[in-house]
Amino acid sequence: MAKQVVHTVKKGETLGKIAKKYGAKDWKYIYSDPANAKFRKTRPDPNAIEPRDKIVIPPTKAMVQGKYAKDMPRMSISIDADKELVFVQQKWAYTWVEKPGVSKWTSKEKKDFHNAADKAIWARWSGKFKLTVSGASDFARAYKDTVFKVNFDIKYVSSGGHWTVTVTKVPKGSKSPTSSVDWNGQKIKLDSEDTKLKDLQGTGKKDDKQSPFAHEFGHAVGNSKHGPAAHGDEYKAGHANFADKESMMNIGNTLKKRHADHLILELNKMIKDTTWTVKSVG
Template sequence: MTGPVTHTVRKGETLGKIAKKHGIDSWKLIYQAKENAKFRKLRPDPNQIEPGDKIVIPDIPKKPAKTAYKKDLPRMSISINAEKKLIFVQQKWQYIYNKRATAKKWTSKEKIGFHNKVDKAIWAKWSGKYKIVCKGTSDFARYYKDTVFDVSFDIKYVTSGGHWTVTVTKIPKGDSKGSKVNWNAQTIQLDTEDLVPNEFEEDGKKYENLPAAHEFGHAVGNSKHAASGHGHGDEYKDGSDYKEERASMMNWGTELKKRHADHIIWELNKIIPNTRFEVKSVG
């Protein structure tokens, strides 16, 4: 079916029989369709319809055979699970542990503990913020056009085959930080103080930014080198279109913006043919 059609009720027909004839799971989907508002006033009892009545058969898409997708990319994997209304973005991090001369050696417990803390921080700052919808001409897009997908972000500790090689330097508390992401080389540099917020002040306003969450933003596509071509990078730099938005995650704060998901959306839009995703809201 490519659009609503009008059905003329015949003798002996019921809404159930009409629904079955048109391949619709339930007669309620016909009776309660917005196109049949006048019909419901005429026939307030759905069991009492008459020959000659005109009823609109709405264009109700069938559930697609495939409702879950996963694509493994060089820098992350993206999963779509329509049944759970979830988009899951995961990166595999393979670690190298360094230390400054004045710092103590890493223990095994500290290594795992650092990863767990970073994972928790990224989950808290990024997950559950984006609400994404889809549109298009595919069966998936038509069936799930009213579905709002949540987005969760995760990093997974691996010893080989990582999307990113993450070098973590152990430094004494209070030492200067030096975190950065190299998009092309797929490397991340962090230190043990990157879980301590940076504080900034401008024109009497105070801002707080968590370096680990900020750098993760680069790793999910906020890089001028990303193939999506959006060019989002550090927004605190001179020349950035968003320099004045100090509260932004990619600036001095922790607020996520729609643009911070541009690369994710670009990748999502290549997974299911004739299906386009977009950010409905963020916050």
């Protein structure tokens, strides 16, 4: 926790001016802080403060560190509090293979495949989770009313990826190989048919269709029964969320709060005494 800031009131200053000086959202944030209980007793009228009064300035956005980042084996997470943003990025190191009888991947096809995956993941994962913070840290106190959005991105790298991604070029309509994610081995297997949306719910509605990229990314971003969140696919009978067909990790296209469990676990390790919560998903 940062050293406590105590402000001595000067002639002509108001709580509003002091709040502005320290980057507080308003005077109430300072006046109502528990550390100013004695001050409130002395000055019950917030409009009647006097020179030489001493006021504790609680942590404000302008006063606290707002940028944090960490790189983990399977993803990197960065927090930019000024932008009210959490950014999750995975580096994907591709291996390109072909089924027998299928032409070699061209550079353009490789680029197009990555762009399609990136676009699908961005569209279905980014901006959906709305996070808030609480806790005793200066960060949590300064940003307690801030709603953070989370963006997700995959980056095409030639080596040093968080994930080794093997993509097989297959004939159109091919149902194999089976796309998969190996959480422990940090390996993803995809194929050229994964660019197509799947109508797993059978509704025929575009918004219900599932992107294979987005579903597999869901595993890679922590929805794995082998990871700390300890939950993965939901479409098998007996799973706690089997009935939630619209879920991205079931047969649908919708994110649920639980799909950020791993992210929340990791965020909660990043800033001491700061607890992150998914306020909403949408």
